[in-house]
Amino acid sequence: MAPVGQTTQPVAVSDALVRARQRAALVPDLLVEAQRVANTVITGWHGRRKRGVGENFWQFRPYVEGETLARIDWRRSARDDSVYVRDREWEAAHTIWLWADASPSMLYQSSLAQVSKQSRAVVILLALAEVLARSGERIASPGVMDPIAARNASERLATALMLQKEESDWPRLDRIGRHSDVVLISDFLDPAETVLERLAPIARRGVRGHVLEICDPAEEVFPYNGRTEFIDPETGEKLTAGKAETLHDDYxxxxxxRRSNIAENLRRLGWNFITHHTDQPASSALVALHTHLSGVVGDGLRGTAA
Structure with missing residues (x-):
């Protein structure tokens, strides 16, 4: 059970329809914020372009003995004494799937953070969609939007989120094909065993996973003292502590x-695990995710995104 605050401010648990409408009302502003975040970090980034089978020109390079003569670009070769072939750009056949948790626990916002976990998750989701779309990637969202390759993919994803009527605490991942990437953004407050039971099968299928844990700082540091009532946002169950500070160390x-268990087991499966705190800028999580997706991961970027 995550801490939700002092007894003076009990948190009401809205039904799914009300939560969906509240999120839809926020999405336009969150899209603007996401595009601002994307613009601050996108300079100098490129898509995962490389040589391969495709329609677009990539580069000229010297001819290697044994290659088919049909690949030689005779016009370019006539300019000097070398023979050149015309390489085409590799086109990724897979999709990057993006999902952000919309369950009640994501609505939590303590006095230590300026935004809720849900708002931050949606901003990062849309900012990542913006960056990937500008890089020419094909993106989708399970249960929300089918795969598309378009420059306005973030706007289309935002619209799909606004129109979404049903919410689920976990996405259907059966459509995600082998060698695709999936980015899952949530607080992952379920028991570690539950999280791993959900993720292990898709990881073993060959899907590359990137898990972003969204954490309000109060959930980690437990800054509560005195008589405090805690309410589970998912079930409404209550726990009253006479002296909350006595629970600090055990909590x-x-x-x-729980976090360490999830992270370690996911890494054994070849997945990335990143923690992002809502009192830190969204751009830090965006940089970490994009770096992992690009396959350029240094030791300093493993683990936590400040």
Missing amino acids: QRAFLS
């Missing part, structure tokens, strides 16, 4: 152990 140990 923090359990919270961090």
Whole structure:
């Protein structure tokens, strides 16, 4: 059970339809924020373009003995004494699937953060869609939007989120094909065993995964003292602590152990795990995700996105 605040401000649990309408009302502003975030970090980035089978010109390079003569570009070769072939750009046949949790626990926002976990998750989702679309990638969202390759993909994803009537605490991942990428953004507050049971099968199918844990700082540091009532946003279950500070060490140990368990097991499956705190800029999480998707991962980018 995650802490939700002092007894003076109980949190009401809205039904799914009300939550969907509230999120839809926020999406236009979140899209603007996402595009701003994308613009601050996109300079100098490129898509995963490389040599291969495709329709677009990539580069000229010297002819290698044994290659088919049909690949020689005779016009370019006539300019000097070398023989050149015309390479085409490799076109990725897979899709990058993006999903952000919309369950009640994502609505949490403590006094230590300026935004809710849900708002930050949607901003990162749309900002990543913006960056990937500008890079020419094909993106989709399970249960929300079918795969598309378009410069306005982030706007189309935002519209799809606004029109979404049903919410689920977990996406259907059966449509995601082998060698595709999936980015999952959530607080992952379920028991580690539950999270791993959901993710292990798709990881073993050959799907590349990138898991972004969204964490309100209060959920990690547990800054509560005195008589405090905690409410589970998913079930409404309540827990009243006479002296909340006495729970600090046990709570923090359990919270961090759950995270470490999930992260370690996902890495064994070849997936990336990143933690992002809502009191930090969204751009840090965007940079970390894009770096992992690009396959350029340094030791300093593994683990937590500040």
